[in-house]
Amino acid sequence: MITLVADSTALNLSSLCGQKYFYEQVLSLVSARLTPVKTVTETEGGAYLNKGDLLHTFLRIYYKLRKRDVPFNTCRELALEYGRTYAITLHDVPIHVCEHIARQFSAYCEFYRHENWKIVEVEHYFAKELYRDDEIRIIYEGIIDLFVEAEGIQGAVPVDHKSSKRRQAFTNMGNQFKGYCWASGANRCFVNKVGFQKTLAPKERFQREPKHFSRAILDEWKSHAVYHLKELAWRLSEDVWPMDETSCDKFGGCSYRQICETPPSGRGFRIFRDYSIRIPWNPAEAADDHKREEDWLDNKLV
Numbered sequence: 001m002i003t004l005v006a007d008s009t010a011l012n013l014s015s016l017c018g019q020k021y022f023y024e025q026v027l028s029l030v031s032a033r034l035t036p037v038k039t040v041t042e043t044e045g046g047a048y049l050n051k052g053d054l055l056h057t058f059l060r061i062y063y064k065l066r067k068r069d070v071p072f073n074t075c076r077e078l079a080l081e082y083g084r085t086y087a088i089t090l091h092d093v094p095i096h097v098c099e100h101i102a103r104q105f106s107a108y109c110e111f112y113r114h115e116n117w118k119i120v121e122v123e124h125y126f127a128k129e130l131y132r133d134d135e136i137r138i139i140y141e142g143i144i145d146l147f148v149e150a151e152g153i154q155g156a157v158p159v160d161h162k163s164s165k166r167r168q169a170f171t172n173m174g175n176q177f178k179g180y181c182w183a184s185g186a187n188r189c190f191v192n193k194v195g196f197q198k199t200l201a202p203k204e205r206f207q208r209e210p211k212h213f214s215r216a217i218l219d220e221w222k223s224h225a226v227y228h229l230k231e232l233a234w235r236l237s238e239d240v241w242p243m244d245e246t247s248c249d250k251f252g253g254c255s256y257r258q259i260c261e262t263p264p265s266g267r268g269f270r271i272f273r274d275y276s277i278r279i280p281w282n283p284a285e286a287a288d289d290h291k292r293e294e295d296w297l298d299n300k301l302v
């Protein structure tokens with residue numbers, strides 16, 4: 001029997017382009033053009049990802065402290081201290097951008113100062129069996145930013161933080177939110193939107209969008225996810241990665257286009273010259289980071 005472990009990113013890619021899955025998930029390639037300092041603007045590539053990461057760090061520490069029932073001001077101040085220390089390591093995000101994010105985070109805390117969310121879990125890792133037969137076992141995994149109990153809602157529900165520079169509505173479609181609800185047994189989740197816009201009032205920058213999913217919708221999602229992931233398992237075992245050329249121009253253009261546009265014999269050189277290897281997420285390292293963070297908080301709170 002083979003076991004396939006997949007998250008929402010792998011599931012998204014499994015139903016899109018085979019080549020893209022191969023470059024992103026098997027080879028872990030990132031375009032070097034998106035990461036070096038010389039290409040960075042406030043909205044580009046690696047810097048954009050790191051901005052979201054920095055905001056997540058502020059929010060993670062803040063909610064870890066809220067979970068411990070620490071007073072509001074201490075939660076905010078310690079989260080700012082930890083986040084600013086982390087920001088020093090983000091060489092591709094200029095200091096004024098880091099400070100802008102810190103101010104947005106601080107305003108977010110103020111805006112929700114009296115929120116009624118009871119924090120149950122912060123950055124909750126799950127791995128749940130999606131499917132099993134005699135030949136294959138599929139485990140669906142992920143990390144949910146926050147689990148909360150909210151007034152008028154039965155049980156804990158998942159929350160996903162989304163940062164953005166634009167006003168953005170999220171549809172009910174997509175593997176991430178449905179997958180979180182399926183994995184946690186909840187029939188709803190919240191998208192916690194944190195806007196970086198300088199011109200909008202807090203009530204427009206900070207919004208929480210509820211998503212509801214019936215059991216029938218989640219069952220349908222599950223059966224389609226199993227279909228795509230079984231196909232992915234077959235591609236992995238056969239090492240077959242078909243191109244889907246309808247995906248190349250989606251989402252601002254595929255970052256692997258330079259490879260696919262190069263004749264097959266020259267692709268190795270193209271990868272060597274223009275791409276680097278991203279260090280894949282490692283659950284053991286994540287557990288160490290979590291422990292270090294908890295120790296830091298313990299020391300600060302004595």
Ligand code: SF4
Nearest residue numbers: 017020248254257260
């Ligand atoms: S450029 Fe097109 S074919 Fe190549 S990986 Fe991207 S989506 Fe797939």
